[in-house]
Amino acid sequence: MKLGLDIGSTTIKCVVLDDENKLIYSTYERHYSRITEKIAEILALVRTKIDGVENAAVALSGSAGMGVAESVGIDFIQEVYATRVAANTFIPGTDVVIELGGEDAKILFLTNGLEVRMNGTCAGGTGAFIDQMATLLNVKLEDMDELAKQHEKTYTIASRCGVFAKTDIQPLLNQGARKSDIAESIFNAVVSQTVAGLAQGREIEGQIVYLGGPLTFMSELRNCFDRTLGTKGICPENSLYYVASGAALCAEKTIDFDKVIEKVKNYRGSGNFAFNQPLFNNEEEYRKFCDRHAKADVKQKELKGYKGKAYIGMDAGSTTVKGVVLNDDGELLYSKYLPSKGSPVEIMKGFLDEIYEINPEINVVSSAVTG
Template sequence: MRIGLDVGSTTIKCVVLNDDNQIVYQSYERHFSQITEKMAELLRKIQAEVLNGAPAYLSVSGSAGMGIAQTCDLPFIQEVYATRVAMGKLIPDADVIIELGGEDAKILFLTGGTEVRMNGSCAGGTGAFIDQMATLLHLSLEEMNELAAQHEKIYTIASRCGVFAKSDVQPLLNQGARKSDISASIFAAVANQTIAGLAQGRPIRGKVIYLGGPLTFLSELRESFDTALKVKGVCPENSLYYVAMGAAFSSESAVDLDTALTNIEAYRGKSDFLSIPSLFRDEQEYREFQERHQSCRAKRGEIAQYNGKACLGIDAGSTTVKAVVLGEDCELLDSIYQSNSGNPVPIIREYLMNLYEQYPNLTICSSAVTGYGEELLKNAFNLDFGIVETMAHFTAAKYFMPDVDFVIDIGGQDMKCFKIRNGAVDNIFLNEACSSGCGSFLQTFANTLGYDIADFARKGLFAKNPVDLGSRCTVFMNSSVKQAQKDGATTEDISAGLSVSVVKNAIYKVIRAASAEELGKNIVVQGGTFLNDAVLRVFEKELGVNVIRPDISGLMGAFGAALYAKSRAKETSTLLPYEELRDFTHEVKVATCGLCSNHCRLTIN
């Protein structure tokens, strides 16, 4: 029996061939970075259920398989060569192979000699990219594929990596673009990225073969490649297993599986990754840290017992929508913080309806909105004021620290920092095309490792050896994380290391600060990302100062908008009354100007 293992960045593929080169066993599953555990489990199953005592000829391939194969003394075959071997046996007349994996992309030109084009350290346009986009759309990959088949138009979306693409996709969602059109646009972006980035002008002609998970499972992605290339590509039977089959075909010597399993299960990597000091020495130091930050609290009030005028503040952010209701003494009466699900309008309508129905004695005398969705919500609900995000966050920060001289807000995809001089904003620092170091950066890795963000963040608090990952973008960082895992880093070490990367990215790449003194001594931090105690701790340690984090850190934009509305309150608010909200229907359309395919304006009916 010949066994071929393809250990990729996100999955393990396996085939077992009999003496007639027929597949008698095959397996495809995600390893969630538990690579050696999955390999051992798979080989034990094959040993017990397939081999029945027969000798095993084994070869390992794949981007994540080389280190393990070398350490455990297993035969290894490079994946491009394995693909070429399998193609030569199964489809000898193929001219070009396009293969997409979890984090890698390849084009193999076979006619006139083999030439290989591969992506480098960027995973833009690969399976991981598509996974990120599906998560952003709140769709499974199957749903995304089905919707793409119903598309009517294609938008221009960057596919260099998930960070840039989110900046294109999120506004489309907020402005009501159909998910079917966005799904098809993402697939088109992947096809264009792969062809332009890898072929680099070399024509792709003849018999084109599609391999790898994304191209196997997503028929509309194949359709996008067909459209871009003006060909009809072929996705062959067992397209997921060509690397594994090539490894199996190349197996030449018998392997003692018992010895191999012992070596694989004992493999723990080199354990020589770069590490930094722990965030907290012990539980006592963490408790003192918590107590200090819990002292900065917003005044609270009981909305059920409140009978008077109130102000409403809304922050429609890139990934979340926040709203607060403030009483006449600036007491926080009520709030919400939740995902905007691509459209904040129904969320705010439901929230306002609940306020009117549950608290009839409450009178909203003034309202304001800030954030990405400012114009959308202001026009939809006749809110009194719109306020620039910077001023909303500065207003909130001044409430908690009147002499604040630096404010940093880290949200889901954006980062805002501003220097205060003489009570006015003196300088503003914003992340531009990249959201590395923002909330989505941590969210991506938490999801990849199978944790929700809260549990993942807690794991880093007492890590013994936080990994030094530097300050790189999400896509590049992924390779560093996987290498650290292979070298023995724990999930706790990685969680802490990523929190360090968030802070270093903010300080040295966005703010470009040379020293803590450059920022100031009276610093207020805010935004949902700073609710992560690990990020907050690293920020303080890196700057060597204690900062203020209000207990409503994630609500500061909405809180500042409410304070602004209160300062400009009129006798009556223009906010839609209950009767109009109850009968409120809305249709958000993305219109085009006729000159291009890009979305140009928003229409609300």
């Protein structure tokens, strides 16, 4: 029996393999940056679920796991090597592995030796990128795939950076583009970033395997890869657990569960982190800051019942909509600051409806929009 852990940038995966390398237990959870707490919790849970697991060899892999492994005395297996071992074991003859994680992306060329292409420190074109775009569209991440399947057209969207992508998407939303078309365009942008940014001209051919959360959960994203590459890739059963399974396959050393769980709970990292000094040294400094800035506060008059001339201004930004109503002396009568939720026109209409609900007789003599 062997146990493998994969500590990714956003999730923790754990598997237990029997003596024939068959999966007998697995768990996949987001850690929300509570990595050590989750590791301890999962190890304690596995011990209660699987008889004899305390005699299992244990190994750990993943981009966020090296420091923990070294500190608590668990064997660490580099994630690319773990992926290769799992692919060769479970899908012999694999030529290329395309894996998208929470914040990393990689292509493994396995034919004629191993060649690895990985993204750098930027998470453009990864699961985090899709997360951001779902938030911009104001849809749940799990709904993105179904939405993309309903597309009628695609748009060119930058994928190297989430900021650039938002700059492309926001005008489309403002102009009334269908969210389904934008969702499909986002998936195509991820494919372009992965193929062009990582493959860098090397042919992706042969038996292709898709791994990682985004490619496992989003069939339309896999279809986008298939159409671009002119092939039909394989998303295997238990694709979420290939790195964890590879770690398990490489595990050789058993652990003392009680000691390891205790060490994990008390792990605090290396401590060698750069940090800035606090803005305020004490509560008194903070209070003075608040008092000083409160003096510059804009005094607001009452919109309800106002009979004079009114002026409306709105700012439709990339993620928020701001609106104000001023009186004839330039004083503030009403204001709103709202997330655009992927529908800035609807938000602005709602703002205008509120104004007329508060003061149906308002005399708007001028208005303007920016952003």
